[in-house]
Amino acid sequence: MERNNLYPIFLKVSQLNILIVGGGNVAEEKLTFLLKSSPNAQVAMVSTMYREATAALAEKSGIPMHTDAYHPKYLNQKHLVIATTDRVEVNEKIYHDCKARQILVNVADNPPLCDFYMGGIVTKGNVKVAISTNGKSPTTAKRLRQFFEDVIPEDIDDLVKNLNEYRKTIKGDFEEKVETLNEFTKGLVEKKKTNDN
Numbered sequence: 001m002e003r004n005n006l007y008p009i010f011l012k013v014s015q016l017n018i019l020i021v022g023g024g025n026v027a028e029e030k031l032t033f034l035l036k037s038s039p040n041a042q043v044a045m046v047s048t049m050y051r052e053a054t055a056a057l058a059e060k061s062g063i064p065m066h067t068d069a070y071h072p073k074y075l076n077q078k079h080l081v082i083a084t085t086d087r088v089e090v091n092e093k094i095y096h097d098c099k100a101r102q103i104l105v106n107v108a109d110n111p112p113l114c115d116f117y118m119g120g121i122v123t124k125g126n127v128k129v130a131i132s133t134n135g136k137s138p139t140t141a142k143r144l145r146q147f148f149e150d151v152i153p154e155d156i157d158d159l160v161k162n163l164n165e166y167r168k169t170i171k172g173d174f175e176e177k178v179e180t181l182n183e184f185t186k187g188l189v190e191k192k193k194t195n196d197n
């Protein structure tokens with residue numbers, strides 16, 4: 001069976017500079033999900049044209065929009081770049097320019113030209129679950145996101161907060177603390193006993 005070997009990390013995008021190239025439908029989709037998960041993301045955009053909905057979203061979120069054709073100067077100080085133009089050669093140039101500068105790049109409609117994929121994301125308070133299908137089926141990622149949004153209880157954040165308080169009160173060294181926390185939360189993953197007999 002094929003296996004997903006990607007390594008997920010949870011980026012503090014409020015302290016990273018992100019550039020989106022393009023201002024069309026795909027730019028809107030990427031920006032929507034980025035801001036839904038991380039409203040404080042540091043994003044700038046450059047595009048020759050902005051579709052109305054994309055411009056409205058960017059404006060509402062205070063995202064600077066440069067109206068210009070892509071130029072490598074826009075990569076200055078950027079950590080992550082998402083290329084969404086409808087010009088294959090422009091997207092490929094962005095990819096190569098980023099690689100030359102060690103900037104992580106995502107060409108949204110071209111999985112081989114991605115250092116990282118955007119994922120399906122579920123957020124419940126402090127808890128976040130990210131989903132990837134290895135770039136094989138974004139539709140599946142979306143459906144899984146909807147599934148987990150439904151099944152992860154809203155009060156999961158209470159558990160996290162309570163355990164965070166509780167761990168501050170536990171005495172002992174690190175190993176004893178880990179043991180206490182594991183013992184305390186064992187019931188969360190134990191299989192439910194059936195009432196069959």
Ligand SMILES: C[C@@]1(CC(=O)O)C2=NC(=C\c3[nH]c(c(CCC(=O)O)c3CC(=O)O)Cc3[nH]c(c(CC(=O)O)c3CCC(=O)O)/C=C3\N/C(=C\2)[C@@H](CCC(=O)O)[C@]3(C)CC(=O)O)/[C@H]1CCC(=O)O
Nearest residue numbers: 033108109117118119120132133134135138139141142145
């Ligand atoms: C998860 C999500 C996050 C987000 O967008 O932030 C996301 N795509 C979403 C939706 C979605 N995108 C597309 C459809 C239409 C149906 C379809 O084609 O399947 C739908 C479904 C819909 O809209 O219903 C079109 C599409 N997308 C990509 C290609 C190119 C290709 O696959 O070759 C094509 C076809 C282009 C063509 O036909 O030419 C590529 C990528 N899309 C990814 C992420 C990355 C892989 C993630 C993974 O590992 O699973 C990757 C590789 C790169 C990237 O963009 O990072 C978001 C769901 C958010 C949510 O609802 O929670």
Ligand SMILES: NC(=O)c1ccc[n+]([C@@H]2O[C@H](COP(=O)([O-])OP(=O)(O)OC[C@H]3O[C@@H](n4cnc5c(N)ncnc54)[C@H](O)[C@@H]3O)[C@@H](O)[C@H]2O)c1
Nearest residue numbers: 022023024025026027047048049069070084085086090109
């Ligand atoms: N719309 C979708 O959901 C979708 C789905 C699958 C694949 N795609 C593919 O993704 C690509 C983008 O689709 P879209 O619907 O967002 O297109 P779009 O026409 O809405 O947007 C393309 C954007 O790229 C900008 N652009 C073009 N040349 C540029 C340059 N040199 N510098 C800066 N910006 C430039 C345009 O101004 C425009 O804002 C297309 O190749 C499309 O086939 C789109």
